[in-house]
Amino acid sequence: MRYLIFVLIIFICFSSEAQQVEYVDFKTVNARLVIVPDSTKVSGKVKYSFEILENIDSIYIDAINMKFKDVLLNDKKIEFINDLKKVWFKSKFRKNVTYSLTFNYVAYPKKAMYFVKRNEDWQIWTQGQGKFTSNWLPSIDDTNDKIEFDFSIVNYADYKVIANGKLIKREGAVNISQWHFNMQKPMSSYLVALAIGKYDKKEITSKSGIPLELYYYPEDSAKVEPTYRYTKQMFDFLEEEIGVPFPWQNYKQVPVKDFLYSGMENTSLTIFSDDFMIDKTSFVDKNYVNVNAHELAHQWFGDFVTATEGKHHWLQEGFATYYALLAERDIFGEDYYYNRLYEYAKQLIVQEQEDKATALLDPKASSITFYKKGAWALHVLKERVGEQVFKKAVINYLNKHAYKNVETNDFISEVEKISGQDLSDFEKDWLLSKELPISKMRATLKKNESIAFLETIEHTPYLSYRTDKNGFIPSSLVHELPKGFYIERLAVLSEALKKPDYPTYKDLIEEAFNSKEIKIRQLLAKHSPDGFKKESETLLLDASYTTIEIALSNLWSKFPKDRAKYLDATKDVVGFNDKNVRTLWLALALLTPEYNSGFNTVYIKELSDYTSSKYSFQTRQNAFSFINNLQIFNIETLINLIDATAHHNWRFKSFARDLLKSLSEEEKYKEIIANLQEQLKEQ
Ligand SMILES: [Zn+2]
Known part of the structure; x- marks a missing residue:
């Protein structure tokens, strides 16, 4: 009963959505964790230091289904209540005083920390965003409280332990190692991470001297180059392009088994799906380049400055998508960049046609909106104010809010200040309105030569070109359609494949078979066009696992007499x-x-x-x-x-x-x- 009344009083104290962050500022945490994979158990001794901003009688830490003991405030025993979601500490906390709170805890996390078997070994990794770090570490889930986390982690000696920050010491006993990590700057708790497993690493250094650690499974050394291709180039590019030095001591990337997403931008420690740990043949169909660049860009946009709430989520995803695209443009060129913008535009248009469009500042917006409309908004804004103004505004925005939280206006006001322009129409078009400003999007796409070509032959209200109203199909993919515009070349070929009686069919398909373009060959594999059996069979030898898969499946169905031959040709793939x-x-x-x-x-x-x-x-x-x-x-x-x-x-x-x-x-x-x-x- 006492318990109930106490909880009730606390809820009254914090009613009307007053955020604890207004009363308490958690500064640092030191946590010594022991992780026992066989029993999926985490236990730890934790020390928080925090400053009280307003006099208050209780504070809390988020802790889901944990047991606490030895709780001390400034080294003295203190009353606490554990409601299995939060732990409440009761005392007369006084304004402007810094306190230290220590405790021991035990948890058997059901989510946010995952214990995965890989071969005979354990792999342990975490995912804070969307899952809450407070499932395995007593912490503050509110992203507005940024804390400096320093970990010591105890685990089996033959496993590698990787956590946020810099490894400062590793102490070993016979079977057990203790790894000490140090962070110098604060972050939100959703970015706290660790990964434990059997790994080797390759170390490189950025132009600016930041150590980049590329982790891989010991048997995967041949996959390191294709997986991490362009890492240094992208890192150097983004530091230069953003104009603010990388905000952390080092940068580590670790693949894990059965990850929940493609990648997660934990501070100084990106964890990504080992599905991206690829051999050199896989690179053409499925590579880590975009995810690599995206998570890296988040180290500034998301980790260094963090959105105060969901409404401003595009400050993370829109920026990471946009800067990843700029990094890819630096590698793959201008046509690639515009083709991707064009693809994003198409996806956004489809979303709008399905009546699923929302404003960018809607906290419930879809990923397509946050990521792709966000990237588009930044592309358009930079075109409008010019490259130099844009860059200066980003630098000011980042530096002014370094290691703190941000809202959309923090960014827009910087652009307005430096450009001297009133951006209210931009805000209306791109941030507040549900509808896409399609005519403005067209205008910017036309700046790319190959996409500008569309204007001369366009017949549909959307951004695409297939055939004209008479069903005309060009006779050449190369000569009649611009080189950079691969999406439309595919669309034209796709139309042609449906019309074997069309006069230009044979020429076009022949040309397509001579193409080295991977997507063109995959389209051919999908159709195995009539009259081109021999040519279709060559697709089984392509250096693309997607092409081989499609070709094997289709040839096997289409030519029953040759099944054994096709199986023989692919038996080792x-x-x-x-x-x-x-x-x-x-x-x-x-x-x-x-x-x-x-x-x-x-x-x-x-x-x-x-x-x-x-x-x-x-x-x-x-x-x-x-x-x-x-x-x-x-x-x-x-x-x-x-x-x-x-x-x-x-x-x-x-x-x-x-x-x-x-x-x-x-x-x-x-x-x-x-x-x-x-x-x-x-x-
Ligand atoms: Zn992201």
């Missing part, structure tokens, strides 16, 4: 990390009775094995899909499927749940699944 080619190959081999039928059990075993948690969820999903198509589930794969329904990645989890549900409705599996679920429950 594995494909991307998700084994796209290998899993397809196994399924097709099983469907081809005349091909190595003596090996069917071996093939089934291999495909089944890929559904186990030893493999990434992407590989497992591919394997489950083929096993489902072939209807060859067995006890092992059904157990793996049940296991997958509890996976931490929600996309994979919902895929597994849907599949299990539909199998449970089939006579063939109904009873087996029910029995297995019963048995697993008992275990």
Whole structure:
């Protein structure tokens, strides 16, 4: 009862949405953490120091489902209440006084910290944004309270520990190591991170002297170059382009298994999906360049200055998308840049057609809006005020709010001040209005030569060109369509492939087969056009796992007599990390009775094995899909499927749940699944 009354009083104190950050400023935290993977347990001794801004009777720290003991305020015992979401500390806190609070805690985090098995080893990694660091570390979830975090982390000696800041010391005992990290500047708690696992690293240094650490699995040394290609160039470019030195002591990038997103820009420590840890063939279809640049740009836009609330989220995502695009323009050129802007425009137009458009300053805006409309807004703004004014405004904006929080007006007012322009119409068009200023977008795209070409042949109200009203298809992709404009070349080819009786068809397809452009060849693989069998077969030898996958699948369907030949030609190709080619190959081999039928059990075993948690969820999903198509589930794969329904990645989890549900409705599996679920429950 006392507990209830106390909680009630606190809630009254903090009602009317008064933020704790107005009363208390948490300054530093020192945390010594012991992480025990086998029991998915974190325990720690933590010391916070904080300053009181207004007299107050209680303060809190966010801590989800944790146990606390030995709680001391300025080294004296203090009363506390743990409601399993927050821990409240009661005392007569006095204005302008700095306090220290220490405690021990234990947590078994259900999210935000993940314990993943990779081969026989553990991998532990965190994801704060959207999940809340307070699931594994007692901390302040409010992004407006920036704290300097210093960690000491204890773990097995044969594992590497990577955390925010600089490694200052590693102490080793026989089986155990303690890693000490130091941060010099404060950050929001959603950017706190650590990654633990078996890693090697490559170290390079930026032009400005910042150490860049590129982590990889010990067996992946051949993947380091293609994965991290252009890292130094992009880092040097962004420091120069933004005009403010990199705000942290070092920069580390770590791939992890079964990550929730593509990448996450934790302060000085980007964690990314190991699906991007690629070999050199994968680079053309799936590479880390854009994610690499995007997360790096966040080190300024998001980490150095952080939006006060969701309404200003574009200050993070719009800026990171825009600066990533500038870094890519530096590598891939002007045409690439404009083609991407054009693609973003198309996606935004589709969103508007589907009536899903929102203003950029709407906290509920979609990712497309925050990222792509945000990037567009910055592109247009820079064109309007000029490169130098824009850069100066960004420098002032960043420096003025360094290591603090920002709102949209903090940026706009800087641009207005330096340009001497009133930007209210820009704000109306780009920040406040739901509708896209399409005519203005067209005008800017026309500055690129190849896109300007559209204007002369355009017939549709949108930004695209296919054929004219008579169904005319150009006879040459190269001569009649500008080189830089690859999206439209694809669209034209796609139209042509639908019209085999069209007079220019043969010339156009022949030209396309002679093309080295990867997307063109993938389009051909998808259609295997009539009369071009021999040419289509050459696609099986392309240095692209996507092309090979598409070509194998289509050729196998279209030419039944040659199935064995196609399987032989691709029997050694594995494909991307998700084994796209290998899993397809196994399924097709099983469907081809005349091909190595003596090996069917071996093939089934291999495909089944890929559904186990030893493999990434992407590989497992591919394997489950083929096993489902072939209807060859067995006890092992059904157990793996049940296991997958509890996976931490929600996309994979919902895929597994849907599949299990539909199998449970089939006579063939109904009873087996029910029995297995019963048995697993008992275990
Ligand atoms: Zn981002």
